[in-house]
Amino acid sequence: MPESSPTQLLERIQKGKPIPAIVLLGTDPYLRDLCRNGIIQAYVPDAVRDWALARVSVRGGDWSEVFQRAQTLPMLAQLQVVIIDGAETIEVKKRDDDDGAGETEDSGDADDPRKETLAAFSTYLDSPAPFTILLFEVPKLDKRQRLYKILNEKALVVELTIGDQAPQFAAQMAKELGAEIEPAAATLLADITNREPALMRMELQKLALYVQGRGKITTAAVKELVPNARKNTVWELADMIATRRRDHALQFLDNLLREGEEPVALVGVLSWMYRKLIEARDLPATMRGFQAARPLGMRPDSAEAAIRNAHRMSKENLRAGLIALAETDSQLKSSNPDKRATMEFLIARLTSTAAAAAK
16 A cells, blocks of 8 residues: 555544554654554544553564454454554564665575564455454564565555644644644744654643743744754764764863753754664665655755764664663763763763774
């Protein structure tokens, strides 16, 4: 089936006809929750959710519970929704190269149990149980793998991005929060947050409180309250880290802290940046920003910076950076940390990681 958007999914399920298998593809928590909640509300009434709603993890490779639940008539309910985590772990990993240029073995060895599981899954989708909706939540799928081919052909794949609809989503979110946002302000907010719904929602909560009882959210309010420079300049910091300019990075950090940037918020933005760098690492180093903008869900200039810096570091070192950021986040949220020293140590770790990658 062709890929669908969250809006198209919600419109389709309102018609009431069950969709045997739905894939929520992406990592945005707001869109994932929006789609999941819409599916549950459309197909499973409150009174029967104890019997007709289940979550199953297949991270260990065992899909037997999925098949069993899918083919078992739900108690006291016409339809059931089975949410599945970890389906992507059945994919066969690439042959060792960080650049992603190596081949991907689609089905593995002849005796690989994954091959049998995928064959059984494909057969099930050819004649699915009419009373079951399988809901897969996966962050990413390799299009060369058998799992993606099966899902793309026989399930509804919903890409968790909003693209050009970001201003409309911002307006809807504001309405849900009891506020109203001017069209120009919604467009500006979407641009600043790189069209990431979870970030848009977070900033709108702040904006809605700010304008409460004083009218609409304006562009002036967005400029005043939303840290516009955070994401636009974070790529400058990425460039400093990737090129091992520790002194420049520490000076950059000092400027941000002097301007009132909260360390916890900065770590959050840096974590987002590192996840984008990992995604960009899978794209060709020669890809231009306007080509990478859509797959990365970013503006062309930011996408180009992401690709440039991602290919200066290996995936191993990018993941090490994410670990450092997670540890720093935990330290900052502990009792009475020295925030400046903690952040300076983080920059030292990140530039050391980049240096190791460059050797």
